[in-house]
Amino acid sequence: MTRSAQGVHRDLAAAVGRKAVRDGQSTPTVRGSDWKLATVTAVNGDGTVDADGIEDIRRQATYGAPLVGDLIRITQSSTGNWMAVCPAVPAAGDAWLAPSLTSPWANFGGGFQGARYRRYPDGDVSIEGVVGTGATSVSGTSAVFTLPSSDYFPLATQMFGTVMNGNVIRQLTINNLGQVRFVNLPAGAVTFININCRFSTL
Structure with a gap:
């Protein structure tokens, strides 16, 4: 049975329309910007990473310590x-x-x-452990360590109570640069002092 010219044109128009949709879904200039999760496969020396077959993905300055295997969020501009x-x-x-x-x-x-420290899915970070200075004297503000990247930093300085030898309460702070510090320490060696806190990074 011979198809009418009208039917052929209708099918052709439908096929062209379907192809336009497919092209638009994969073309940034058509669909606009987009984002996805990807796993880092290579860290390059020019400030870029490769992930999931995409090469030379430029890192934002806040992504300062990339590692192969990182699960990252990547975005693609309309260009x-x-x-x-x-x-x-x-x-x-x-x-x-x-x-x-x-x-x-x-x-x-x-x-x-x-x-030790860890980050939770809701953006909270926990730090815990017992540390000391042995026989070495410290006083005032003393930095214990710095968290590795801005993903672990609070937006503003957080303060917590902590207990040191002698059952004395002291202050622990974590600032927006990720520095974990005891403050207002009296001069002397710290046999032990506790860290146990959880704070938001959002």
Whole structure:
């Protein structure tokens, strides 16, 4: 049975329309900007990363410590350029991580939890552990360690109470640069002092 010219034209128009939709879904200049989650496969020396087959994704300044395997959020502009905005927190949150402590601070030991930190899916960060300075004297404000990147920093300085040897209450602060510090310490060695806090980064 011979199809009418009108039917052929109608089918052709439908096929062209479907192709236009497909092209628009994959063309940034048509669909506008977009974002997705991707896993870093390479860290380049020019401020870019590769992820999920996409090369040379420019990092924002806040994504300062990229690692292969990072789950990151990337965006594509309407001109087709990709940017790595920030690492994404896995559904279960980050694993506990051990910081590099600033001398003379060290983990207290003796079966007590050493200093560690982690990030939760809701953007909260927890820090816990027992540290001390051994026989070394400290006083005033003393930095224990610095959190690794702005994804772990509070928006403003957070203050918490903590307990040191002698059952004395002291102040712990975490500022918006991620510096974890004890403040108003009297001169002397700190046998042990506790860290146990949770704060928002949002």
